[in-house]
Amino acid sequence: MGGKQSKKLVSNRPPPRAPMTGPAPVRMMPKSKKRLIPPDGGWGWMVVLGACISLFFFPSVTVAYGVMFKSHLEAMGAGATEFTIIGNGLSTIWSFAAVFMAPLAELFGARSLTVLGGLLGFLTLILVAFSTSIITFTVVYSILGGISSSLCAFFGVVLIPKYFDKRKGLANGLVVSVSAFGKIVMAPLTRLLLEQYGYRWACLMVGALCLHTCISGMLYQPAEWHLVFRLLDYGLLQEPYFHLIAWPNAIVIAAYVNLMYALPGYVLSLGFSYYQSAFAISAFSVMEVVFRLGIALLSDFSWFPNELVYTSGFVLATVSVGFLTMIPSYEWIVACVAVKGMAMSMIHVNSIHVIVRYLGTDRYAQVIGFFSLLNGVMMVAIGTTADCEQPHVLMTQGGRLGNKLCQYASVYLLRYLYGIRVSIPQRMHDYLSTIFKNITLPAQNTCFTNQTEKVKFVTVYMELYTAASQARAKATDNNIREPLLNASYYVRNNPGPRSLLMAHRDLIRSLLVFREEIVNQAIDNINQALSTFNATYHRRSFSVVTVHVRRTDYTGYIGRKFNLMQLDELYFKKAFEFYKERLPQPVFLVLSDDREWCRRKLQAKDVIVIAKASPTVDMAVMSLGDHHITSYGTYSFSGALLGHGHITHPIGHNTKYNLADCVDSDFFHHISRDKTYKVDNSEVVIS
The missing domain is CATH 3.40.50 (Rossmann fold)
Known part of the structure; x- marks a missing residue:
């Protein structure tokens, strides 16, 4: 063999591997090129049901604020300024909290957060039912109520695009329509509960209704979440379309919320009943239901001009509010409020189409969060506050029950007949509130002082009567469109104008109802x-x-x-x-x-x-x-x-x-x- 050693042939196969005792290795599969799309139905309709349940009862705490809490706050000494600050405080906290809802949902899920919102809403109503001071009420209602409102309302809106594509307009329209229907029902219902059971039990019952939001949370089954967690998409702030859509929305929503807060008080100031003040909100909501459903059914068609209808809604919303106070009749108020409801429907239903078209479906939740943040900014910036420079009349508080009753009725008639700002002393407000159910005139605050010209009641009445007669003579339709009071007055005597009071006996009897x-x-x-x-x-x-x-x-x-x-x-x-x-x-x-x-x-x-x-x-x-x-x-x-x-x-x-x-x-x-x-x-x- 020539002493040469022969070469050993080596197999091309790899050597045998030792058996593995650990977990099986992960098998890497090629990434699918298919794009995940919403199911356009299925469990999505259960999500719509959950959103409807949540937003139906939601107005009992927010939109019905002026109906439910006005008398209680006035009994604790809150004036117009405090009343508005508390209401806007809830809206501001709600709006600021909403910006964190999308990232919080990534961590905890929409279901648990919505259930938490329902529980916090119930707790809010329990605490305000037993509140005895303005500070306590403000902290509970504005802060705790604002957070619970954000938790309850946010996910019912932002989950829709995750479950719907071609039918997202219809799904969104159903949700916002039921929300409007809730406003129709809840304002008169809270008024009825107040009259039948009193303030405390009414709060507890409304709190129990808020617990229905927990059912909504249970229906929010999680959709596909982003694999990469992102706290906030600040790139949205650099998008021109974002600002073009966001700021008009923030302004119109701030105006809408303040209108709902102020509307019951304005209707009452004209001498109409508490039920009429509640049904004024219902008139707004009726139009919302009708137009939200109608527009929702049409908005998914390609021929429907979503952007034109959306833009027209802003024009109508501005005009309806601008003309609201021009004619002090209930029919005119209802007509303007109805147009406002139609306008808000045009905006709300079409906003989902406008946002998705210009900013994308994937960023929808982030957009809504930033929208809410801007809404909160607008609430702080343009929220209604009392104008202390505007002329007013403050009534004295001399005498006993008969004097105080005539004083109250007399100054109320000044506001009823001539639309001026009036107030009564805090002690008179507190005293009469222990006797009569609803003392609606604002109590004296920093805007209403007795450091003004002191006159007799007949002096200020004749000044207003003369100014009104002259203004009507100038007008072509007998309506007064100019302020009648040019200076503030402190009525120093104890008026008891029998002829004036007898002429409005039915009105006064409806105002002063014994407990x-x-x-x-x-x-x-x-x-x-x-x-x-x-x-x-x-x-x-x-x-x-x-x-x-x-x-x-x-x-x-x-x-x-x-x-x-x-x-x-x-x-x-x-x-x-x-x-x-x-x-x-x-x-x-x-x-x-x-x-x-x-x-x-x-x-x-x-x-x-x-x-x-x-x-x-x-x-x-x-x-x-x-x-x-x-x-x-x-x-x-x-x-x-x-x-x-x-x-x-x-x-x-x-x-x-x-x-x-x-x-x-x-x-x-x-x-x-x-x-x-x-x-x-x-x-x-x-x-």
């Missing part, structure tokens, strides 16, 4: 008096005429002021005969600070001296009468003013007392207090 516990006590006192006739206030076959006899504390005052002697039994017995001639077997219930005198001089089979009670309960008794016999003073007149039917008032030879001489009303009649003074009431008929 239920006072009315119940008054009815108990009436029932006790009527037990002699085996009757009660609600079960009787005869008319009740209340008789007020004021003697002890008023004798000296009317002697010094008007040179009047105290009324004797002659006037009251003439008044009894006045009603007996016109009513079948009336019963007279006498209220007095001198019941012993009344028993000696007036009591008879059909004249009952009612049991002693507080001045508040006695006035409530007078207001429950079918007709009334009054004596001198604002207390006696006020009790009859708040009641129904006819009123009699003393008159005689003394011309120094002429406070009631000029009253021109078919329900106000003079009865002679003197033997020789003649009054002809022969043509008076009581039906």
Whole structure:
């Protein structure tokens, strides 16, 4: 073999590997080139359902703010400035918090955050139900409520593009339409809950409704998340289209939110009812429901001009608010608010198309977050605040219940008739709030001071009356479009303009409604008096005429002021005969600070001296009468003013007392207090 060693052949195969005992190796697969697209249905409709549930109950805390919390805040001493700051505080916190919702969803998921929002909303309503100070209410409602509102509302909107592509307009339209329908329902519902159960229970019930948001969170099954986590896409701020879309949205939303806050108060200031103020919001929401659904059904078609409709919405929104206060009629207000609802529908439904077209679907959640941040900036920048330079009238607070009631009614009529800013002292507000359900006039604050010109009520009234007459003479349609008050005034006297108050008796009676516990006590006192006739206030076959006899504390005052002697039994017995001639077997219930005198001089089979009670309960008794016999003073007149039917008032030879001489009303009649003074009431008929 030549001593040469032969070469050993080596196999080309790799040597055998030792068996692996660890986990199996990851098998790398080629990356799919297919683009993930939304399912355009499926579980997406459950997400839509969840968003609808959340946004249906959402307005009970936000849009219904003016309906639900106005009286409670005023009772705690909050003026117009504080009221607006608190409402805008929630909107600001909500908007600032929304910018963090997208990155927080990357960490914790939309489901858990939405459930947390529902729980925080419930907690907010519980805490404000038991709040006793403005500071506590502000911290809870503005901060905690703002955070919960952002958590509840954000994901119902931003999840839509993740589940829908061709039908995203329809899905978004359904969500925003149900949100508008919630505004229709929740404003009157909160008003109803307030009247039926009171403030505290109404808050607890609305808080329970907020818990429905937890159901929404459970329906938000997670979609595909980005593999690379990005906190905020600041590149959006460099996009011209972002600013072109974002800033108009921020401005119009800030104006919309403040309109919803201020609208109930404005409607009430014109003398309309609480339900009318709530239904004004509902009118806005009705138009939103109709137009959001209609536009949503059309917006997905290629021929529909999304951008034109979107832009037109801003024009209509501006015009509708600008013309709102030009005509102080309820029909005009509802019409302007309805146009505003249509305009907001045009903006909201088409915004998803505009954003996706110019900024992309992948950035939609980030865009909404930045939009909310800008909304918060606008709330701070242009949120409604009180203008302390605008002229106003502050009412004095002298006297007792009768004086304060006439003061309140008089200054309210200045606002109702002439649209000026008015206020009452804080102590008067607090006092009347313990007696009547809804004291809506703002309490004195830094904008309303008594460091202004001090005048009598008749002076400021005649100035406004003259200015209004001149303004109407200049106008072609009899509508006033210019401010009538050029300076601020402090009314220094205790007004009791009988003629003016009687002319607006129904309005005043609707404003000053006794609290239920006072009315119940008054009815108990009436029932006790009527037990002699085996009757009660609600079960009787005869008319009740209340008789007020004021003697002890008023004798000296009317002697010094008007040179009047105290009324004797002659006037009251003439008044009894006045009603007996016109009513079948009336019963007279006498209220007095001198019941012993009344028993000696007036009591008879059909004249009952009612049991002693507080001045508040006695006035409530007078207001429950079918007709009334009054004596001198604002207390006696006020009790009859708040009641129904006819009123009699003393008159005689003394011309120094002429406070009631000029009253021109078919329900106000003079009865002679003197033997020789003649009054002809022969043509008076009581039906």
